Amino acid sequence: MSPSDFLMIPFSDWVNILVREWIVPNFRPFFRALQVPVSSVLNWLDAFFNFVPMVAFTAVLALIAYKTAGRGVAIFTLVALCFIDMIGLWPETMTTLSMILTSVFFCVVIGVPVGILAARSDRLWKITRPVLDIMQTIPSFVYLVPIVMLFGVGMAPGIIATIIFALPPIIRLTNLGIRNVRGDLIEAAEAFGSTPWQMLWEVQFPLALRTIMAGLNQTLMLALSMVVIAALIGAGGLGLTVYTGLGRLDVGGATAGGVGIVLLAIILDRITQALGEQQQVKTVSLRQTFASLFRLRAAPAGETRSAG
């Protein structure tokens, strides 16, 4: 005896009707339009990374690693990128990198403002939280099908799936970072007559930046873990190498793709973590952080840390 003896709910039919007969016919143009910005950012990045010669790219990334994370990471970056090139996966790696950066870019553009708004309004946070919980717990295969129905197959749908998967941490940590700014600092900013914008820009955002950077790092790692799944719906790059290897029972090919993903993940993780940790020594503005990255004078890592 169970409730199903009395009533069966045709839940899957409902969802089918909702998606196939209402959302897809009515909203397909809207969703198609949504992928325009994603495609354009992606195409631009992809063209750029495939245009830059391997040697130049490796040198610049190693320099960035040296400036932010120190000598060890710089050497690792150099060796790892050479290895990827020598196993013949350079173009795939660049495609994956541009996909990852596109997803992370949109995660930041969406996630940071949402996190800030959620930090300012308890009501909005009450709504946002369960949505984030669902985004994090729902298996990504579940939303692959509707995404294909709405967006078709290809790179852009793959990136949209990645954005859905990688968005929650940056929203959560932006919210946390802003909420954790000391209450007396907020009071002080208010007591001197700051407008809400001044409060955000002068006090809350710079002080939350470290936590937001931790969120960015998490988002980046989640985006990397999606590349193989995104390959299922037509995204290219290293994910496709792994997926093809899997299909053909080609252990070597799949492993090569996998190693490429891992190496790329380690490099990006170390660099973004180091960017976050710099805040610990001295909290600097975002602009200064990027300025120090691109400063031509190569200072020793220790000096860079103490100076900025």
Added chain:
Amino acid sequence: MKAKLKVENVFKIFGDAPQDAVERLKRGEDKKTILEQTGQTVGVQDVSFEVPEASIFVVMGLSGSGKSTLVRMLNGLIKPSSGSILIDGDDVASCSAETLRNIRRNKIAMVFQHFALFPHKSVLENAAYGLKVKGVSAAERRKRGLEALERVGLDGYAESLPSALSGGMQQRVGLARGLATEPQILLMDEPFGALDPLIRREMQDELLALQKSLRKTIIFITHDLNEALLLGDRIAIMKDGRFVQVGTAQEIVANPADDYVAAFVADIDRGRVFTAETVANAPESVQLATDTAETAMQSMEDLNRNALYVLDGEEIAGVVTYQDLSTAVRENNGDLASALITDFPSVEGDAHLNTLYGPASAGLPIAVTDETNRLVGVVEPEAVFAQLSGDETSQGETPADTAPVAPARTVAPETA
């Protein structure tokens, strides 16, 4: 002088039905009953006061007495449940956000207990924060920020981060930040509470020195009665959200309103509160040229004193004691000058009693003088100790009528 800040019947209730609690308070129910029956917490109840321009008003109370809530209502960080807070006629409690922001930018600044410096900004940027918010240009900000830092003696640290400074120095930055916008009103929420006793003492003296030139209207919150008595032109003692007593340091120490205030006052150093004027007798004296030893002794007997000051015209020539005079009568034919002690102790009228211990040890009455060095009063050594012990009856030895008059005289110029 007109009031810079006027607070009228302010209530603050924390809870979801503040008006109900305000009604109950007005009916005479107490804080505890209201909390038990309605779950509303009374922060501040029925507080009214005025602060005249350029004076220091100290609110003293223990933690939970509502003093921090009160000071936060003065610049609108907390909205009062009822009542009005007028700064130059604008009601902080009910004005628009825009007006409130302008008041905060131009008229009222705040110094915080735990400094509340922005850790990501340099000392100079911290000091100039109020100016930046106001939209002052970068060059002007730098100039005025440095001026403010110079005033608190920190101009050498402009580019350091606050974390590189000690607690005392950090609070100087907090003070510089408060002064940089040149507000007329400065709110200080237990500014020295987080500092070591020695640094605290130093900062208190410095604040008083600064106040002499700045002449701000200061509302100072503290839990330390000694600090309150040292700094305050007027002092309010706060308990359970209401003012128990408001008055000058001397009024509070001399006449505590209830047992609660009396318990506080019992522990304080009365020598730092009362001045020479409060224990001075009338400046009775004899003239060197016209009086003789006999007439001087006669005056002492009439006044019931053992020594008298001798004036040469307007100038103080010295002091004579009854004992020396009687010797003079026997041996020097009553020559007043022969018994004259020219090495006499003297103090200014506003000297605190704790500076009188040395002069009093000579056993001679102490001359109280004004700026032009004229005799305005005489302090008997016994009177100093009678005042310190707080024992009113022992003052019977000194003419009682001068004692109540004297404090009034010292109070008037400070508050007016």
